[in-house]
Amino acid sequence: MSFEAVVRSATPGVLAALARRGAHLDEAEDALQEALLAATQQWPSDGTPRDPAAWLVTVAGRRLVDRWRASGARTDRERLVAGLDVAGPVTAVDDSATLLLLCCHPALPRAAQVALTLRAVGGLSTAQIARGFLVPETTMAQRLSRARARLREVDARFGDVAAADLPARVDAALHVLYLVFTEGHTASAGEQLLDVALADEAIRLTRLLHDRLPDETEVAGLLALMLLTDARRAARTAPDGSLVPLAEQDRDRWDRAAVAEGVALLEAALPVGPVGPFQLQAAIAAVHDEAVDAQSTDWVQIETLYRMLADVAPGPMVELNRAVAVAMVDGPRAGLALVDALADDRRLARHHRLHAVRAHLLERAGRPDEAAAAYRRAARLTTSVPEQRYLNERARTAELS
Incomplete structure (x- = not known):
């Protein structure tokens, strides 16, 4: 596994471990960056640790302790330092959903919620996030910095989401996961068309949200959309890695179990209502997936669904697809x-x-x-x-x- 892949897969767990032990998100991210710098200096000569995440937690935790002690803080910091087990392992409990909901704090505007979660939970670079938002990288860097500062201002802490507050953060979380999946489905940069690990992580996190909120129809809609889209993964590239457009794909290579699961989720969600943008996009994906070949695609139905999508979620990309x-x-x-x-x-x-x-x-x-x-x-x-x-x-x- 490449260093970049190790970093991306370890980032959510490391940040969650540090945040769970008392650090604000900006402190945790700064400490992680210092640990990553140490990793680039030590791992090439010493070898990649057996448990990279635990190594990063240990090093980042020590950086936090050093910083807190140097800051001259009093009782609260003294207590945190004393209670921080810097050598402890990353918990076996999956904290990704909790970290996701921390990043979707209501004190942040929607765009900042999405961007911050892509960075902290999805492990995307600032440049990748900027491309997803169609803004310059410098603009996105400033947005992320302001978001971290705002969480500190309101003293937002890991795991502070009450059950009653959970649904209010769902919309932001869904947009986050959608962008993470989109980057995995078609990487915005690099030699490979797909980033399988990123797409799989988006699906996994969406399943976690669906398990926690089974009655939220847009959560089910997003999970259906991901499954119906990801079902085509094996047919999207030729043996040499080149792109194969949808109309030319070998549909026998599509994952029919994923298609069936996606359709079932969609059929269960649609009658409940209201119908949101992710359910409509899933419906479009289902029309494509259920056509036996490209020529059999019901484009009239797809055009109708895009008009409905433009009514509930207008935007230039929707119009382009329409x-x-x-x-x-x-x-x-x-x-x-x-x-x-x-x-x-x-x-x-x-x-x-x-x-x-x-x-x-x-x-x-x-x-x-x-x-x-x-x-x-x-x-x-x-x-x-x-x-x-x-x-x-x-x-x-x-x-x-």
Whole structure:
């Protein structure tokens, strides 16, 4: 396992262990960063510890003790220092959901809740989170810093969520988990299309929330969406790691057990209501998954579902996806009209998917030169190597047609 993978998998447990022992989240993260720096210096020569998380807890815990003692704090800090077992193991209890709910504290605005949880629980880098929010990395770094400071101001502590307060934090937690899954399903940067560990972690955490809140239909909807989307994992890449688009995937390789579970969750949630955005997205995924082949896909139903989604959760990405469905129902020119209307939206102007969708529709409309140019622009904007290769190959194909 790479150092980056070790760090990401260990981060939630280490932060939870430090927070459970009295540290504010910002203190825990600072101590973890110091421990990670020590790891980069020691592990190459000494070897990766058998239990990296326990090693990080030990080193980070000592950093906390040193900092607290140096701060000159009185009785409360003295008591915390005395009670902090810096050599103790990471608990076998899974604290990920509790850490998630701490990051979704109501004192934080929604965007800060989501960003902070992606960092602390999902283990994403600031750059990855910024790409998910369509903002510059510096803006996201400032947002994270303000969020940590705010939690300290209100003295937010690990495990301080009362049962009555739990539902109020669910919406933020769902958006967090959705973004974590999205990054795992299609990595925003790097050599690999998929980040399986990240997608699996998002599904695991969503299952934990569903277990705690079985009557929350949007929790069930998000879990269904993840399962229905992740079911296609094995067919999304060729043996050489290259991207295989949905229409060309071998559907015999889809995980039919995951599809069945996702559909069952959705069918149980939809009659209960109200119908939220995750249930609608899950319904769209179900229409794709239940089609025996690409040609059998019920695009009329998908376009209807996207219109419903735009009513409850409007946004440029929803409109972009609806444009694809409109193109399948009414032809590429109708889809292009919707895509072109999004060109001035600053949130999408430099997002590769806008130009990739436009290129696809231009190609279908018999405008290969324009399609090739749009494919190449999309390739320049994405930081995912598999997507770059796919888009450049599509540009070459368009140029030869």
